[in-house]
Amino acid sequence: MAGWTRRGVLKAGTAGLTAALAPLPLAAQPRRGGTVTVAINQAPPSIDAQLTSASAARDITLHLYETLYARDENGAPVPDLAQGVTISADGLGYVFALRPGVRFHNGGTMGSADVVASIERYRKLGASANLLNAVDSVQATGPLEVTVKLSRVQSTFIDNLSSPRAPIAIYPAEEASKPAAEFKFIGTGPFKFVEYAPDSHVTLARFDDYTANPNYRKRDGFAGRKEVFIDTAVFRFMPEAGSRLAALQTGQVQIVETVDGPTAKQLQGQAAFAVHKVLPFYLQVAKFNHAQAPCDDVNFRRAVAAALDMDEIMSIAFPDIHELNGGWVFGNSPYYSKAGLDLYNIADPAKAKELLGKSSYKGETLTFMTDNTREDMDTATDIKEQLGRVGVKVELKVADWPTVSKIGFTPTGWHFWAHGFGIEPYEGPATVMSVWANGVSQQKDDPTIDQLFAGYTGEMDQGKRKDIFARFQTHMYENAVAMQLGNYGLFQVAGAKLQNFVPYRIPRLWGVWLEG
Amino acid sequence: MRRFILRRLLSAVPVLALVSLIAFGVIWLVPGDPAAVFLDASATPEQLARIRHQLGLDQPFYLQMLAWYGRILHGDLGQSILLNRGVGPAILERLPVTLSLTGLALVFAVLLGVLAGLLAAMRHRSWADQSLMVLALLGLSVPDFWLGLVLIFVFAVGLGWFPASGYVPLSESLSGWWHSIALPAFTLAAVQVGFIARMTRSAMLEVLHQDFIRTADAKGLPWSVVVTRHGLPNALVPILTVIGIIAGGLLGGAVVVEQVFSLPGVGRLVIGAILSRDFPVIQGGLLFLALIYLLVNLAVDILYAVVDPRVRLE
Numbered sequence: 001m002a003g004w005t006r007r008g009v010l011k012a013g014t015a016g017l018t019a020a021l022a023p024l025p026l027a028a029q030p031r032r033g034g035t036v037t038v039a040i041n042q043a044p045p046s047i048d049a050q051l052t053s054a055s056a057a058r059d060i061t062l063h064l065y066e067t068l069y070a071r072d073e074n075g076a077p078v079p080d081l082a083q084g085v086t087i088s089a090d091g092l093g094y095v096f097a098l099r100p101g102v103r104f105h106n107g108g109t110m111g112s113a114d115v116v117a118s119i120e121r122y123r124k125l126g127a128s129a130n131l132l133n134a135v136d137s138v139q140a141t142g143p144l145e146v147t148v149k150l151s152r153v154q155s156t157f158i159d160n161l162s163s164p165r166a167p168i169a170i171y172p173a174e175e176a177s178k179p180a181a182e183f184k185f186i187g188t189g190p191f192k193f194v195e196y197a198p199d200s201h202v203t204l205a206r207f208d209d210y211t212a213n214p215n216y217r218k219r220d221g222f223a224g225r226k227e228v229f230i231d232t233a234v235f236r237f238m239p240e241a242g243s244r245l246a247a248l249q250t251g252q253v254q255i256v257e258t259v260d261g262p263t264a265k266q267l268q269g270q271a272a273f274a275v276h277k278v279l280p281f282y283l284q285v286a287k288f289n290h291a292q293a294p295c296d297d298v299n300f301r302r303a304v305a306a307a308l309d310m311d312e313i314m315s316i317a318f319p320d321i322h323e324l325n326g327g328w329v330f331g332n333s334p335y336y337s338k339a340g341l342d343l344y345n346i347a348d349p350a351k352a353k354e355l356l357g358k359s360s361y362k363g364e365t366l367t368f369m370t371d372n373t374r375e376d377m378d379t380a381t382d383i384k385e386q387l388g389r390v391g392v393k394v395e396l397k398v399a400d401w402p403t404v405s406k407i408g409f410t411p412t413g414w415h416f417w418a419h420g421f422g423i424e425p426y427e428g429p430a431t432v433m434s435v436w437a438n439g440v441s442q443q444k445d446d447p448t449i450d451q452l453f454a455g456y457t458g459e460m461d462q463g464k465r466k467d468i469f470a471r472f473q474t475h476m477y478e479n480a481v482a483m484q485l486g487n488y489g490l491f492q493v494a495g496a497k498l499q500n501f502v503p504y505r506i507p508r509l510w511g512v513w514l515e516g
Numbered sequence: 517m518r519r520f521i522l523r524r525l526l527s528a529v530p531v532l533a534l535v536s537l538i539a540f541g542v543i544w545l546v547p548g549d550p551a552a553v554f555l556d557a558s559a560t561p562e563q564l565a566r567i568r569h570q571l572g573l574d575q576p577f578y579l580q581m582l583a584w585y586g587r588i589l590h591g592d593l594g595q596s597i598l599l600n601r602g603v604g605p606a607i608l609e610r611l612p613v614t615l616s617l618t619g620l621a622l623v624f625a626v627l628l629g630v631l632a633g634l635l636a637a638m639r640h641r642s643w644a645d646q647s648l649m650v651l652a653l654l655g656l657s658v659p660d661f662w663l664g665l666v667l668i669f670v671f672a673v674g675l676g677w678f679p680a681s682g683y684v685p686l687s688e689s690l691s692g693w694w695h696s697i698a699l700p701a702f703t704l705a706a707v708q709v710g711f712i713a714r715m716t717r718s719a720m721l722e723v724l725h726q727d728f729i730r731t732a733d734a735k736g737l738p739w740s741v742v743v744t745r746h747g748l749p750n751a752l753v754p755i756l757t758v759i760g761i762i763a764g765g766l767l768g769g770a771v772v773v774e775q776v777f778s779l780p781g782v783g784r785l786v787i788g789a790i791l792s793r794d795f796p797v798i799q800g801g802l803l804f805l806a807l808i809y810l811l812v813n814l815a816v817d818i819l820y821a822v823v824d825p826r827v828r829l830e
Contacts, residue, residue, distance in 0.1 A: 039823045043788065045598040130562060181600055198599060198609060199780035199788065200683065238778040242665045246680035248671045443803060
């Protein structure tokens with residue numbers, strides 16, 4: 001995307017407005033009232049949006065809090081609490097104009113002091129505080145104006161501000177200055193906090209003083225117009241899939257965040273339910289530990305990549321909902337590229353054996369680490385089988401997520417590790433590249449990636465950034481830095497009484513209503 | 517009796533100390549990072565380090581252990597890493613759910629188990645005896661998570677008599693509480709019914725062959741009176757032993773049943789803490805469950821003396 005200018009923002013806003021003016025069909029008249037209960041798989045570690053990047057938290061926090069910029073339906077950043085931004089010619093100064101009259105759940109009105117306090121809090125406590133590591137200073141330069149000075153050019157700064165990962169939520173200044181444990185869950189979102197029953201549920205209520213963004217006319221990703229028709233939203237934590245299904249069937253819940261393929265098939269065609277396919281939602285990746293021989297050898301990595309039949313892996317691990325697409329961002333991203341994809345899914349055992357012969361692999365048994373979810377274990381098992389066919393011996397090491405995620409960021413104890421990336425390809429190239437920059441995921445610095453990443457974040461021209469990302473993707477394939485196995489998705493199910501529900505990264509409860 | 521209780525309580529202290537030591541040590545030997553729960557797969561080491569520092573996990577093992585023991589001596593189980601609250605309050609706010617579940621399950625198990633065992637003993641070698649013992653064996657063999665799901669689909673989805681999941685506090689609504697807890701309690705009780713029924717049957721059969729029973733029968737007492745007034749009280753000691761054991765089993769089973777029925781109890785708290793390496797909650801939860809187990813066993817010991825005067829406590 002070209003540099004962020006006021007003109008650019010206004011242009012984008014006008015285009016969005018025009019597209020959004022289509023009226024609702026007459027039959028779909030919103031009806032106010034009622035409670036919608038969403039069954040989610042896990043309890044969030046926190047509902048203080050800034051403190052966690054856990055996906056279970058996002059389901060709730062993105063109803064409670066808002067950010068200066070937010071992602072639209074295609075994952076592009078658009079203004080939310082900000083009216084727009086003016087960027088200085090040197091790319092170091094960002095002046096944000098704030099939307100006037102935005103109310104907090106505690107009755108206060110959002111001003112520049114709240115934004116400054118929230119950003120400063122995030123820099124200290126935020127779960128992804130590195131999103132703001134280029135910030136030099138944040139100042140209130142007017143009642144509704146905030147100026148951010150960067151210490152270096154960071155083309156992804158607006159992307160970062162709009163990240164839903166661990167949102168840079170705007171809190172009232174008096175809340176932002178409290179210790180984290182005393183924070184009262186007050187934001188500007190269309191729902192306000194009512195109750196948190198530990199291990200049971202979170203209840204939110206419609207915020208009647210919510211100031212819907214006048215610059216939009218329709219729902220659009222995490223931004224857009226957020227109109228709430230229901231009275232109450234309940235997020236119930238239900239770890240057992242059978243219980244979630246039973247609760248849906250008895251009408252105890254109206255939305256199930258995700259069901260497995262067989263359940264989706266069972267519910268499809270039943271008038272009482274609407275099954276929504278959300279694809280792509282994740283990208284399945286198999287990592288190499290470059291700090292361990294023979295994974296430090298490019299010929300070995302390329303041999304492994306050449307051996308694998310991605311269709312087989314994805315069909316086994318995600319039989320009902322996957323697509324074979326080797327792009328390191330999703331297909332709807334403006335940065336999507338086919339660069340390097342001639343090396344995706346080549347499934348050529350002869351080529352693999354040839355490369356293996358040139359490599360330092362000497363027949364030793366290698367460790368494939370995986371967490372204990374069925375999909376990741378199936379991925380690891382099938383890769384083990386396929387590698388066995390070309391003569392690579394692999395043993396599986398299965399543990400729970402906290403264990404593998406601890407080992408996986410150390411240089412020993414593993415050679416391969418497979419898991420899903422969800423938010424990274426959705427957020428775009430910078431997030432995807434950051435995973436491999438400084439050798440974070442492969443445990444060994446890759447100067448080419450570091451250079452490309454630095455070039456990307458320092459480049460304000462979108463066209464040039466696209467080229468850089470294409471080069472990154474080519475490098476990932478040519479050097480088999482890691483393997484993109486394919487994309488997969490999930491099935492969200494809603495009761496038929498729930499109207500106007502459109503699936504997205506979270507089950508959004510604005511814009512929906514219950515049939516009488 | 518008072519001295520007996522005091523002595524038993526004092527003897528619980530080293531047991532609890534041992535449990536706490538094992539819990540602290542074992543958990544630290546298991547790899548895993550609570551900071552990872554706050555972040556996702558692409559978290560950088562810097563982000564993880566920052567969260568670890570915020571959570572105090574960068575302190576040496578011995579310092580964390582000393583701090584924890586210092587706190588529990590003041591009755592403070594510490595601060596949960598993930599819940600943003602104290603471990604003690606976190607356990608206490610979930611305790612009513614677990615007590616409701618295990619308490620009602622115990623009532624179901626004892627009533628149904630003793631009744632089935634009595635009937636089987638009184639109709640020894642009849643079709644009723646055989647049928648009841650087959651049912652008891654079935655109850656023992658069926659996994660509780662499977663039985664729970666079957667009951668949900670029959671009684672919640674099929675018949676609509678009970679909600680599929682969730683918990684309504686007793687203070688909010690008696691009827692709501694009963695509806696939310698009956699199915700989980702029955703699921704939890706099913707395995708234990710089999711235990712108690714089989715133990716009651718064998719204890720009763722042994723007693724019913726004693727001379728004093730023959731005498732009571734010969735005196736012309738109705739058989740039901742012979743069984744309930746003379747037989748059952750004499751068979752109670754082994755039955756009580758089993759009840760003491762199953763009370764512990766119920767606490768263990770509650771973990772699974774709370775998960776299946778989405779009940780926010782102590783078991784689910786501990787499981788969640790284990791999966792996310794929330795060390796203070798794991799340690800506090802284990803300590804607390806060990807304490808409950810010890811108290812239940814103490815209660816059983818006292819009941820021995822109540823039902824059988826031959827048992828000397830001193």
